[in-house]
Amino acid sequence: MTDTAQPTENTDVGRERSRLPLILGLGLAVLGGAGGFLAVRAGLVPFADHPPDAAAGAPAPHAVDLAHLVFVPVEPLIVSYAEAERSRHLRFRAELEVPAAEASEVARVMPRVVDVLNTYLRALRLADLEERSALLRLRGQMLRRVQAVVGEGRVNDLLVMEFVLD
DSSP states (O other): OOTTTHHHHHHHHHHHHHHHEEEHHHHHHHHHHEEEEEEHTTTOOOOSOOOOOGGGGGTTTOOOOGGGGEEEEEEEEEEEEOOSSOEEEEEEEEEEEEEEGGHHHHHHHHHHHHHHHHHHHHHSHHHHHHHHHHHHHHHHHHHHHHHHHHHTTTOOEEEEEEEEOO
């Protein structure tokens, strides 16, 4: 029975030695991750899908010829929102950025555009309009609906000219 008992001093030393490579490995992994993040953040690592510089002669990815753009005004809308204690109104006015060749077609379907915007704005709750990022989200939703009504490629953007909640 005395042969099977081993001193506890040797097993403790072995455990401490086995932790050292683990701690060193974790430390090096953290340093490597931080170094990689800083290298990417500083632009030291080039990517194949991103050009290194726009000034290198490559045109901007979303360059638009401004000479061929027309802004078509949308009829101003006033939408009322009634909740328990209060009644508020939204005054909304926008313009559509369209290619000059498509301006007459977009103006021809303007009653449909007004209808889809009016329907969308009336379906919203007052809390939806009071959020910080409401205008960005609403603008994207309205642009998507207008493009669906007018046709793909006819409306480049929806510019919000007035968005006042009284």
